[in-house]
Amino acid sequence: MPWDEIVARKFPAFEKELDGISKTTMDNHYKLYEGYVKKTNECRKRLVEFDYAEIEGNQVFSDLRAVSVDYTFALLGFKNHDLYFGHLGGEGGEPSGRFAELLEGEYPGGVEMWKHAVRKAASAARGWVMVGYDLNDGSIFNYVMDTQNLWAVYNMVPILALDVYEHAYAGDFGATPDGRKQYVEAFFNNLDWDHVNRQLAQAEAARKGAEEAGANE
């Protein structure tokens, strides 16, 4: 189906008091999300309205190049925050369900090892940590991203999205490495593991569907 303009969604996390992450931080964060929606639509519109017979394609600088690159920053700003806000507002606790089951098989030290790994990834990333499901091999893994459009890999479906940009925590915890660590704990305390497992179920269904379609070729 053809692309349609995206719109900012409402999330249950904004209807409740989160543990440690303030309403002010969330409201300001939502304004950034709305900005990504606006700029995604703007970039996409320009990209379909360019006169490609005439426009310059230059790898050093060109309008086409600039809009194409910034489009991915805006669109992934939308997608990443859609998941981030979507799975906040939960009760936290231990990883559960199928998600925990896959982690147990993936990491030699199981869920306990992953809990350390994801926290260290949050200190090593400049922008995001994605826990993603690979549609090609069915594995689950932590991905460190320096911006919202850098270092993700193809066919990785984000299952859990941890925003570690300073705007996510500086106001509540301070823009320090320790502040970030406290924020990461707050993030997990507010995580809705059912939402995480729903994401995973969708990704696994997509992989299964692709396999079945392949088998029928």
Ligand SMILES: [Fe+2]
């Ligand atoms: Fe953010």
